[in-house]
Amino acid sequence: MEDLIRELPKVELHLHLDGSLRVETAIEIAQEFGIELPTVNKEELEDYLQVSDDCDSLAEYLKKFEFALKIMQSKEALIRIAYELVEDAAQENIKYLEVRFAPLLLTESLSKEEVVEAVLTGLQRAEDDYDLEVNLILCCMRHQDPSKSVEVTELAINYLDAGVVGIDLAGDEANFPPEEHEQAFQLAKGAGLHRTVHAGEAAGADSVRKAIDYLSAERIGHGVRINEDQETVEIVQEQQISLEVCPTSNLHTNVIPNLEEHPIKDYYELGILVTVNTDNRTVSNLTLSEEYIALYNSLDFELSDIEEVILNGVKAAFISEEKKETLINEFKTEFKRIEAKYKS
Ligand SMILES: O=c1[nH]cnc2c1ncn2[C@H]1C[C@H](O)[C@@H](CO)O1
Numbered sequence: 558m559e560d561l562i563r564e565l566p567k568v569e570l571h572l573h574l575d576g577s578l579r580v581e582t583a584i585e586i587a588q589e590f591g592i593e594l595p596t597v598n599k600e601e602l603e604d605y606l607q608v609s610d611d612c613d614s615l616a617e618y619l620k621k622f623e624f625a626l627k628i629m630q631s632k633e634a635l636i637r638i639a640y641e642l643v644e645d646a647a648q649e650n651i652k653y654l655e656v657r658f659a660p661l662l663l664t665e666s667l668s669k670e671e672v673v674e675a676v677l678t679g680l681q682r683a684e685d686d687y688d689l690e691v692n693l694i695l696c697c698m699r700h701q702d703p704s705k706s707v708e709v710t711e712l713a714i715n716y717l718d719a720g721v722v723g724i725d726l727a728g729d730e731a732n733f734p735p736e737e738h739e740q741a742f743q744l745a746k747g748a749g750l751h752r753t754v755h756a757g758e759a760a761g762a763d764s765v766r767k768a769i770d771y772l773s774a775e776r777i778g779h780g781v782r783i784n785e786d787q788e789t790v791e792i793v794q795e796q797q798i799s800l801e802v803c804p805t806s807n808l809h810t811n812v813i814p815n816l817e818e819h820p821i822k823d824y825y826e827l828g829i830l831v832t833v834n835t836d837n838r839t840v841s842n843l844t845l846s847e848e849y850i851a852l853y854n855s856l857d858f859e860l861s862d863i864e865e866v867i868l869n870g871v872k873a874a875f876i877s878e879e880k881k882e883t884l885i886n887e888f889k890t891e892f893k894r895i896e897a898k899y900k901s
Pocket residue numbers: 573574575576615619622657658659662696727728729730755758806836837
């Protein structure tokens with residue numbers, strides 16, 4: 558079953574570039590550019606880039622991005638890291654990928670335009686070399702002044718036809734409410750940019766409601782805690798807001814006590830459009846296939862459920878209805894072929 562899951566065509570919608578760089582790459586870039594790291598030993602550096610079992614909150618989890626952000630301040634680094642992330646995704650048969658990052662955290666020596674262009678270059682080179690489509694989402698950060706979110710949105714609008722499809726709001730949810738960023742998100746909506754918001758992770762259902770009401774979120778990053786309020790669950794159902802669920806990340810930020818108690822199965826059974834994602838491959842030391850295997854082993858998802866969740870990912874993707882239909886048909890054919898192969 559595990560091999561079969563690895564082979565299934567997949568989609569990933571919630572994946573942070575700065576939480577997913579290869580540890581070896583971090584070391585090589587640091588050496589090449591004279592960036593100081595606490596250690597150049599791979600196993601030791603993993604402790605700085607990966608979350609430990611005793612991480613007890615999102616705020617603590619977010620500290621794991623410090624060294625990655627230091628390494629990602631040059632064009633060369635950004636091109637390489639973006640390329641390698643798509644390569645890693647292609648290796649587990651991801652056919653459609655949305656990558657996200659916060660451009661304003663990477664402007665120590667580059668302009669924000671140079672940052673976005675370097676990432677797009679890396680993504681597009683990998684798209685040319687591998688059989689998958691990739692789009693980019695730019696993150697606004699909760700702790701930054703709302704005017705910075707407007708700046709990120711304007712940047713996203715400039716690259717709307719060049720690979721950027723939407724904006725996100727990320728960062729410390731417990732201490733910074735979403736409504737302050739309303740102007741940016743309404744600007745995005747008016748310009749035809751898609752909107753996703755991290756919510757219902759380190760704060761409750763109220764945070765999800767605000768993301769929908771003030772920020773016109775079409776998708777919610779995580780949304781684990783919507784079940785704290787029945788009305789919010791109903792709104793998510795009625796408005797067909799999709800959830801970018803990242804079960805292992807939720808375990809690491811201490812939103813759930815163990816995978817078996819993750820509410821994703823309840824949401825799936827209610828007909829909510831749940832999708833499955835890794836969030837941060839390096840921080841959580843995880844692949845998307847492993848995340849699906851966890852659903853199978855810990856949450857009683859059957860193969861048909863897993864396939865349905867994969868198709869939910871296509872339905873929730875920030876692409877045209879036409880592309881969705883093409884991908885859904887391709888995936889269904891592949892599902893049948895792979896199932897037949899493993900039966901025989
Ligand atoms: O799960 C998350 N919740 C909130 N913020 C997050 C999460 N994972 C990553 N981030 C932040 C840290 C990164 O620097 C930023 C942009 O990728 O997004």
